[in-house]
Structure formats: C-alpha cells, structure tokens
Amino acid sequence: MKVFIDSGDIAEIREAQSMGVIDGVTTNPSLLAKAGKPTKRAIAEICEVVDGPISAEVVAVEKDAILREGRELAKIHRNVVVKVPLIDEGLKAVRIFASEGIKTNVTLCFSAAQALLAAKAGATFVSPFVGRVDDAAGDGMDLVLQVVTIFRNYGLSTQVLTASVRHPVHFVQAAMIGSHAATMPLKVIKQLIKHPLTDVGLAQFLADAKKIPELV
Numbered sequence: 363m364k365v366f367i368d369s370g371d372i373a374e375i376r377e378a379q380s381m382g383v384i385d386g387v388t389t390n391p392s393l394l395a396k397a398g399k400p401t402k403r404a405i406a407e408i409c410e411v412v413d414g415p416i417s418a419e420v421v422a423v424e425k426d427a428i429l430r431e432g433r434e435l436a437k438i439h440r441n442v443v444v445k446v447p448l449i450d451e452g453l454k455a456v457r458i459f460a461s462e463g464i465k466t467n468v469t470l471c472f473s474a475a476q477a478l479l480a481a482k483a484g485a486t487f488v489s490p491f492v493g494r495v496d497d498a499a500g501d502g503m504d505l506v507l508q509v510v511t512i513f514r515n516y517g518l519s520t521q522v523l524t525a526s527v528r529h530p531v532h533f534v535q536a537a538m539i540g541s542h543a544a545t546m547p548l549k550v551i552k553q554l555i556k557h558p559l560t561d562v563g564l565a566q567f568l569a570d571a572k573k574i575p576e577l578v
C-alpha cells in the first residue's frame with residue numbers, strides 16, 4: 363500500500379520524507395490555509411521534496427472553472443494530481459482531464475456509488491474519507507471494503523486512496539482490505555512507527571550493552 367502524508371506543512375513533509383516511508387502527498391484547502399502560503403508556491407515546494415503523486419485541490423465547483431484551475435495546477439510539476447470534489451460538475455471535468463492525460467484524485471467520497479461513478483469518469487484516485495464517515499456514526503472501513511471490492515469486481519484501474527485516516531487501526535485495516543494507498547497526518551505516521559515493546563526492548567539492550575567487556 364502506498365503511504366501518503368496529508369499535510370501542507372513543508373517541515374512535516376520533509377520529516378516524513380527523511381524517514382523514507384512516504385510515496386506521495388495529499389493537500390486540501392484547509393491544510394494549505396494553515397501553511398499560510400499561496401497554493402501554487404506551496405505545491406511547487408512540496409514537489410521539490412517528494413517525488414511521487416502530489417494532490418492539489420481545485421476550489422472551483424463549475425466544470426469550466428475546475429478545468430481552468432486544474433490545468434494551472436497540473437502545470438506546476440509532472441507529479442501534480444488534480445484533486446476534484448465528487449460533484450456532477452467535478453466528474454464532467456475529471457472525464458476531460460483524463461482525456462488530456464491529467465491525473466485526478468476525486469475527493470470527498472462518502473459512498474461506494476460515488477466511488478464507482480468517479481472511476482467510470484476516469485479518476486486516477488478516489489478518496490473515501492473514513493474518519494469523517496466514522497465521525498457521522500458510520501463505518502468508514504466498510505466503505506473502503508465496498509469500494510475495493512467493486513473496483514476488483516470490474517477490474518477498474520482507479521486506485522483507492524483511503525483518506526481521513528485518524529489512527530493506526532484505520533491504516534492496518536486499509537492495507538488488509540487492499541486499498542492501493544492511504545493518506546494520513548504526520549502524527550499518525552509516527553504512531554505507526556512507535557510500539558511500547560520496541561521502547562522497552564531497546565532500553566534493555568542499551569543497558570545490557572554497557573555490561574559487555576571492552577575489547578583490549
């Protein structure tokens with residue numbers, strides 16, 4: 363499963379990149395607002411740090427405006443994936459982006475039906491938002507299972523990008539189900555690395571290492 367960091371913060375992205383565990387980056391307008399830089403500059407900086415798919419979201423909601431904005435974003439770097447909301451105007455734009463060879467990540471997906479239609483429109487990635495489904499008393503991972511199963515049933519090439527990952531269990535379940543990718547904040551990536559038994563074991567090994575006689 364590909365691991366993406368969900369962040370607009372260049373320091374966080376550099377840190378994740380230095381750990382050698384990330385394959386790409388997803389951003390959204392809320393994350394870029396926190397970063398406090400113009401979108402194009404922020405995306406260009408991210409593309410310098412990570413060599414993989416970098417999702418940059420349009421803020422337009424009408425087909426022609428989405429196309430204009432998306433084409434501008436795609437010009438920033440060959441790795442840019444244009445993130446498009448899962449609305450009818452968005453799908454119209456996705457179809458045209460696909461014909462132009464522009465990669466897309468169809469975002470704000472909350473049902474398997476939406477995901478199937480995004481795939482039919484030619485999306486490169488579709489992003490089911492597991493954490494937000496859970497927040498609304500649904501089962502986010504069941505949504506991922508439905509989408510992965512449907513895509514497999516019909517041999518669809520669109521990749522499932524499990525998004526809104528909030529904790530390590532989401533990550534492991536997404537991998538068990540066969541999601542192609544998952545995106546998560548740096549905090550979750552760090553939680554995935556950490557295990558209390560690793561810390562206890564390391565402390566013991568370091569203490570015992572001090573008892574080893576020096577070589578003479």
Ligand code: E4P
Pocket residue numbers: 368388389390469489491493494525526527545546
């Ligand atoms: C995905 O592309 C989104 O940016 C993100 O995963 C949303 O996560 P949130 O629900 O934690 O804001």
